[in-house]
Amino acid sequence: MGVESDPGVAGAISKAGGLEIQDAGKKESRVLRVYRGNAHEGAFVDHEVDLSPGMVVLDAIHQIQNEQASDLACRWNCKAGKCGSCSAEVNGNPRLMCMTRIQDLPEGPIHVAPLKAFPIVKDLVTDVSWNYEQNKKIKPFTPGIMTAEEQAKGEFKMLQMDVDRVQEFRKCIECFLCQDVCHVLRTHQKHDDFAGPRFMVRHASLDMHPKDGADRVKDVWKEGGIGMCNITKCCTEVCPEHIKITDNAIIPLKERVVADRFDPLAKIGLALRGGKRKANALPMAE
Numbered sequence: 149m150g151v152e153s154d155p156g157v158a159g160a161i162s163k164a165g166g167l168e169i170q171d172a173g174k175k176e177s178r179v180l181r182v183y184r185g186n187a188h189e190g191a192f193v194d195h196e197v198d199l200s201p202g203m204v205v206l207d208a209i210h211q212i213q214n215e216q217a218s219d220l221a222c223r224w225n226c227k228a229g230k231c232g233s234c235s236a237e238v239n240g241n242p243r244l245m246c247m248t249r250i251q252d253l254p255e256g257p258i259h260v261a262p263l264k265a266f267p268i269v270k271d272l273v274t275d276v277s278w279n280y281e282q283n284k285k286i287k288p289f290t291p292g293i294m295t296a297e298e299q300a301k302g303e304f305k306m307l308q309m310d311v312d313r314v315q316e317f318r319k320c321i322e323c324f325l326c327q328d329v330c331h332v333l334r335t336h337q338k339h340d341d342f343a344g345p346r347f348m349v350r351h352a353s354l355d356m357h358p359k360d361g362a363d364r365v366k367d368v369w370k371e372g373g374i375g376m377c378n379i380t381k382c383c384t385e386v387c388p389e390h391i392k393i394t395d396n397a398i399i400p401l402k403e404r405v406v407a408d409r410f411d412p413l414a415k416i417g418l419a420l421r422g423g424k425r426k427a428n429a430l431p432m433a434e
């Protein structure tokens with residue numbers, strides 16, 4: 149008879165003939181040290197929660213809401229790592245609470261705090277509306293000029309490798325964990341100068357789209373503030389969708405900015421193409 153230890157229950161689970169029998173043991177517990185307060189004042193408050201197998205931090209927060217503090221504010225929606233709502237800082241690391249298993253965290257009280265890069269509304273809820281303002285500044289997809297073949301068929305043609313390249317960027321769930329960890333926003337609070345990694349990803353998804361005809365280099369440089377990023381890759385490390393934010397979005401965008409603005413040979417080439425960086429670029433709308 150094999151015996152498996154279960155991190156959530158003090159008793160053991162016995163397996164006999166394929167049947168699992170859970171001993172009626174005393175429940176294990178952990179302390180969650182949760183931020184309670186608003187933008188002006190607050191403190192960490194300890195809450196002891198009963199553990200169950202596979203429990204995630206969001207489950208523990210819900211248990212606290214149900215049994216100890218019904219006024220504890222937190223934002224969540226899907227509990228499946230797909231809505232991007234439950235972002236918080238768990239033991240100082242930006243995480244989705246619904247995807248953070250308690251059994252994977254080191255012993256001792258688990259600190260749960262709101263995102264640091266954005267203003268606190270209440271407890272674990274922050275005001276992330278600044279991000280939506282950044283999003284509005286980005287030109288939407290702008291269909292470029294069709295080739296003669298496309299005009300004849302009346303539809304754009306796109307290679308699978310081009311689809312694959314931008315597909316990665318479209319996995320973003322707008323959790324803003326990358327925005328939270330980026331030191332330009334988090335530590336230096338340069339929200340007026342830098343749109344942040346999430347919006348570099350959006351710029352990249354549009355700029356690398358072969359059928360987009362808008363010239364986005366100036367936007368990435370001026371409004372986006374890409375020069376503020378010093379490629380520390382912290383954003384990539386926290387992305388729950390495993391988007392290679394720095395390598396696949398930011399660095400290629402930086403290369404385009406540098407080529408267009410500072411490389412004399414590239415500038416000559418650009419002038420010879422009548423200022424069109426993309427083959428299917430639309431006439432400049434200035």
Ligand code: SF4
Pocket residue numbers: 329330331332344345376377378379380381382383384394398
């Ligand atoms: S790589 Fe750039 S965008 Fe990402 S965290 Fe570092 S400074 Fe911020």
Ligand code: SF4
Pocket residue numbers: 319320321322323324325326327345346349386387388389390391393
């Ligand atoms: S790029 Fe990744 S970390 Fe940033 S908002 Fe999108 S999913 Fe979240």
Ligand code: FES
Pocket residue numbers: 224225226227228229230231232233234235244245246247
């Ligand atoms: S609740 Fe949707 S990502 Fe966590």
